Amino acid sequence: MWGSPDLPVTVDLTIQKRIIKMKELTAKQNEFVEDLLSRMTLEEKIGQLNQASVSIVGGFDVSFPELIEMNADGRISNEEFQRILSNADRDYHEEEIRKGLVGSMMVSEPHDCNRLQKIAVEESRLGIPLIFGLDVIHGFRSVYPIAIAEAGAFDTDLFARTAAMAARESRTQGVAWHFAPMLDIARDARWGRVSEGPGEDRYLASAFAAAKVHGLQDDHSSTENYVAACMKHYIGYGACESGRDYNTTSIAPHLVYNHYLAPFAAGAKAGAKTVMASFNDLNGVPCTANSWTLRKILKGDLDFEGFVVSDANAIREVIVHGYAEDEKDAGIKSVNAGLDMDMGTEIYLHNLAAAIEEGSVKMEVLDDAVRRILSVKVWLGLFDHPYTEEAAMHRYDVLPAEHLALAEEAAVKSAVLLKNGTDGTPVLPLAKDAKVSLLGTLADDKENIIGAWAMSWREEDCVTIRAGMEEVFPSLQYFKGFGPATAADELDAARKDIDDAVAYGDVIVAALGEPGEMSGEASSRASIIMPGCQRQLLGELMEKSRAAGKKLVLLAMNGRPLDLSWETEHVDAILEGWQLGIRMGSAVAKLLSGDAAPEGRLASTFPACVGQCPIYYSHPNTGRPGSRSKFTSRYLDAPYEPLYPFGYGLTYTQFEYSDASVTEKADSFDVSVKVTNTGSRNAVETVQLYMQDVSASLVRPVRELKGFAKTSPAPGSSETVTISLAKKDMGFYDNEGTYLLEDGKFRFYIGANSRDAALAAEINVKF
Numbered sequence: 001m002w003g004s005p006d007l008p009v010t011v012d013l014t015i016q017k018r019i020i021k022m023k024e025l026t027a028k029q030n031e032f033v034e035d036l037l038s039r040m041t042l043e044e045k046i047g048q049l050n051q052a053s054v055s056i057v058g059g060f061d062v063s064f065p066e067l068i069e070m071n072a073d074g075r076i077s078n079e080e081f082q083r084i085l086s087n088a089d090r091d092y093h094e095e096e097i098r099k100g101l102v103g104s105m106m107v108s109e110p111h112d113c114n115r116l117q118k119i120a121v122e123e124s125r126l127g128i129p130l131i132f133g134l135d136v137i138h139g140f141r142s143v144y145p146i147a148i149a150e151a152g153a154f155d156t157d158l159f160a161r162t163a164a165m166a167a168r169e170s171r172t173q174g175v176a177w178h179f180a181p182m183l184d185i186a187r188d189a190r191w192g193r194v195s196e197g198p199g200e201d202r203y204l205a206s207a208f209a210a211a212k213v214h215g216l217q218d219d220h221s222s223t224e225n226y227v228a229a230c231m232k233h234y235i236g237y238g239a240c241e242s243g244r245d246y247n248t249t250s251i252a253p254h255l256v257y258n259h260y261l262a263p264f265a266a267g268a269k270a271g272a273k274t275v276m277a278s279f280n281d282l283n284g285v286p287c288t289a290n291s292w293t294l295r296k297i298l299k300g301d302l303d304f305e306g307f308v309v310s311d312a313n314a315i316r317e318v319i320v321h322g323y324a325e326d327e328k329d330a331g332i333k334s335v336n337a338g339l340d341m342d343m344g345t346e347i348y349l350h351n352l353a354a355a356i357e358e359g360s361v362k363m364e365v366l367d368d369a370v371r372r373i374l375s376v377k378v379w380l381g382l383f384d385h386p387y388t389e390e391a392a393m394h395r396y397d398v399l400p401a402e403h404l405a406l407a408e409e410a411a412v413k414s415a416v417l418l419k420n421g422t423d424g425t426p427v428l429p430l431a432k433d434a435k436v437s438l439l440g441t442l443a444d445d446k447e448n449i450i451g452a453w454a455m456s457w458r459e460e461d462c463v464t465i466r467a468g469m470e471e472v473f474p475s476l477q478y479f480k481g482f483g484p485a486t487a488a489d490e491l492d493a494a495r496k497d498i499d500d501a502v503a504y505g506d507v508i509v510a511a512l513g514e515p516g517e518m519s520g521e522a523s524s525r526a527s528i529i530m531p532g533c534q535r536q537l538l539g540e541l542m543e544k545s546r547a548a549g550k551k552l553v554l555l556a557m558n559g560r561p562l563d564l565s566w567e568t569e570h571v572d573a574i575l576e577g578w579q580l581g582i583r584m585g586s587a588v589a590k591l592l593s594g595d596a597a598p599e600g601r602l603a604s605t606f607p608a609c610v611g612q613c614p615i616y617y618s619h620p621n622t623g624r625p626g627s628r629s630k631f632t633s634r635y636l637d638a639p640y641e642p643l644y645p646f647g648y649g650l651t652y653t654q655f656e657y658s659d660a661s662v663t664e665k666a667d668s669f670d671v672s673v674k675v676t677n678t679g680s681r682n683a684v685e686t687v688q689l690y691m692q693d694v695s696a697s698l699v700r701p702v703r704e705l706k707g708f709a710k711t712s713p714a715p716g717s718s719e720t721v722t723i724s725l726a727k728k729d730m731g732f733y734d735n736e737g738t739y740l741l742e743d744g745k746f747r748f749y750i751g752a753n754s755r756d757a758a759l760a761a762e763i764n765v766k767f
């Protein structure tokens with residue numbers, strides 16, 4: 001099964017289901033693709049496989065990457081770097097486009113897109129349009145919560161609506177291809193890219209994947225309404241050793257099939273048009289040149305009919321990994337493995353012609369790649385509508401109210417209430433006329449509500465925490481206090497603000513956490529506590545608030561699960577606010593004032609300390625599960641349980657679960673439970689169904705999420721929720737990728753989160 005990962009000369013395209021016709025294209029469109037292909041020269045075919053971005057050239061004597069290094073290691077200052085750049089030129093690769101040697105560009109300025117597209121369409125021999133791609137990860141002009149937060153909304157309709165809005169906003173700027181959704185299952189909070197993806201669980205991630213793909217791709221009422229999705233990073237990137245970005249990954253095949261592949265399979269089924277190969281090596285083979293994952297699993301088993309793009313510069317990195325000798329070798333291994341488009345190295349452009357001539361790449365391999373790329377361009381309508389019209393370009397110059405409303409709705413639904421009061425008396429929501437002291441640099445800052453990978457937002461659309469709360473709490477006073485970047489010489493001023501905040505407010509809301517650039521790519525951390533002096537100063541704030549009899553609320557703003565153990569013990573309430581996007585301020589104000597009740601859940605376990613990483617709820621059992629006794633799977637110096645489990649989140653009322661039952665049907669099990677609102681407020685509860693296959697030929701997780709449903713019984717009333725689990729979904733893949741449904745004992749759990757869901761039944765199942 002591991003196969004020969006490099007299939008150098010004799011790539012057998014029968015290991016993939018060969019795509020001759022894209023199913024969604026009409027017969028005429030497929031003929032158009034074939035006709036075009038038959039008229040292309042070798043160079044033009046290779047050109048389609050080449051993605052370029054705007055290069056910075058001229059005005060300096062070293063290469064651009066070297067210049068960046070020089071700036072990073074201090075050989076030149078930021079000022080000098082900027083001065084050099086201002087003398088440099090931008091190379092838009094016009095000449096290459098004219099010759100038909102570029103298939104795609106990473107450009108997002110609509111006039112640039114149109115100008116380059118005109119060269120491709122009107123001046124290149126065959127007039128094949130370019131496809132413009134961009135990282136639109138959690139919104140374009142409207143920036144929504146970072147994905148790990150939005151996933152916690154457990155709301156597939158929301159996932160699709162935010163994607164659809166992002167598609168419309170970007171397509172009117174020329175961008176027809178989003179490098180999203182990011183679908184890396186991630187279980188290590190040290191990894192900075194946990195922020196970009198849907199968390200740790202295969203089921204939730206799969207629901208997220210399908211919804212995002214549908215949202216991005218399905219509205220064909222106009223070419224201005226949809227884009228091609230790009231599922232990334234394929235595959236296993238989130239399992240990087242020690243949470244360090246780009247690091248090696250070792251994942252047993254059954255875990256690849258059961259966990260890491262699941263969201264990609266769901267997205268492929270939803271019709272995702274492209275996939276991005278990941279940077280990491282998987283069990284020794286870089287994913288850029290991995291025929292097992294690309295040719296066999298993706299294009300074969302999953303019947304994926306779109307094209308695969310490399311990650312940035314990744315074909316060259318195949319050499320650095322130690323898997324290819326030189327650029328030509330790297331290009332040959334990548335294209336033969338099923339990697340269709342080269343992001344940024346021009347290795348295909350410079351080497352594939354020779355490789356074809358000498359026979360180390362077959363023409364049918366090249367044709368397969370070109371056909372896939374052309375088919376996606378046809379599907380996008382680029383041949384008929386290559387340009388962005390001037391009117392469309394300006395459609396969202398002022399964001400319409402419904403865009404802002406969606407951004408706020410997503411933010412409201414994604415925040416997670418982690419703690420509310422210590423002695424059973426809730427601290428939140430706050431009365432609107434309360435004297436509130438709001439403290440923290442992050443509260444008065446637009447950039448840090450946005451999160452990593454958002455490039456097209458504008459200041460005028462953003463509501464800071466301060467602005468949002470001032471609107472709702474008329475007596476609020478803001479104190480800058482401190483934040484992640486507070487320097488040693490600012491401590492005195494910060495302490496004065498702490499004193500003033502405690503003196504003024506009946507309640508102090510401290511907005512603390514990570515700056516946006518501390519998560520996302522190349523942003524791994526070895527410590528996952530609040531960075532800088534924040535924990536120390538929060539300690540001082542806590543002592544002073546307590547002495548003065550004031551309540552202290554933490555609004556956490558972060559791009560990864562943080563170790564909030566100290567905070568959980570010492571502050572009165574915690575709202576996990578993540579980075580919720582442009583309307584974060586108004587959303588937080590609604591939640592803190594009770595205009596909305598929190599309903600977000602954790603899509604990722606919160607560890608009790610960094611030493612627990614990686615940690616996730618759906619682990620297999622050891623022979624000695626952790627407990628308090630010595631010879632069990634535990635730490636001497638830390639708890640074995642996480643701080644907050646997957647699926648966790650409180651609200652302003654309480655829900656009680658009772659009368660759980662399981663009914664066997666011919667093809668499914670119906671798991672029902674009565675949910676009673678025993679508190680005094682309206683709120684939404686996310687009921688979660690977990691399953692355990694008690695004994696199997698490969699040990700199965702202690703619990704696996706198998707379904708969820710929302711309910712909102714009014715105070716004092718109950719609703720019965722039923723979640724149906726199809727029998728065909730109760731199996732698992734073995735190490736060969738064969739799906740097994742094994743008879744035996746199964747346990748069903750239903751409840752509020754992965755830890756508290758209670759046993760509903762244990763049943764002997766025969767499939």
Ligand code: BGC
Nearest residue numbers: 135179232233276311312521
């Ligand atoms: C990232 C990708 C991204 C690409 C293009 C890479 O560094 O890993 O997620 O899509 O750059 O910007």
